[in-house]
Amino acid sequence: MTITSTFVPALRRGVRRQFDKARNVPILMAPEKIIVLDDIADAILAECDAASSVDDIIQRLSARFSAPAEEIRNDVMVFLQTLLDQGLIQP
Template identity: 45%
Template sequence: MTPEAIPFLPRGVRTHFDAVRNTPVLLGPERVLMLDQIGDAVLKEVDGESSLDAISARLAAAYDAPQADIVEDVCEYLEDLVNKGLVGLRHD
C-alpha cells in the first residue's frame, strides 16, 4: 500500500449511523462492522478521490498529530479493511 493509493468503498459498502446501537457502522454485503471514533474519522475521509497521503494530511491537521504517525496508522487500518473486502484501492 503506497501513499499515492486512493481508497474507495466498493459497491454495496457504506457507512451508516446505527441508532439502535448508537454507533457508526460500516455496512457490507452480509456483514456489519462497528466503528470506533478513529475508524469513523478515517472512513469519513475516504471519498474515492483522495490519496492515502491526502487523507493522512487532513487527519494529522485535524488531530494535531505528526503526519508520519497518522499515515502509518491509516494504512494499517485500511489494509485490514481491504483484506476483508470492505475497502478497495485504486492506483492512478
C-alpha cells in the first residue's frame, strides 16, 4: 500500500504516542519497540486522528509552522510511508 493525499492515517492497535518523562522526549510505543520522535515527527503524529486525510494534515502543519504546504508535503508523505511500511499506522 502507498500513502496518497487521501489516505487517512491512524495508529495501529497497540501503538501509541506519548511523552517519556525520563528521557524528556516524545516517543512512539509499539509492542517490543520504542521510537524516539523528533519535534517534526511528533507534530505529524499529533495530527493523525483517524479522521483527517494526509492533505488535511499537511494543511494544518503548513498553517501551524507557517511553511508552504508543497514544501512540507514530501517530508510528511515519506514519514507516513515509513510508518505504514513498519506496520505502525493503518488506513
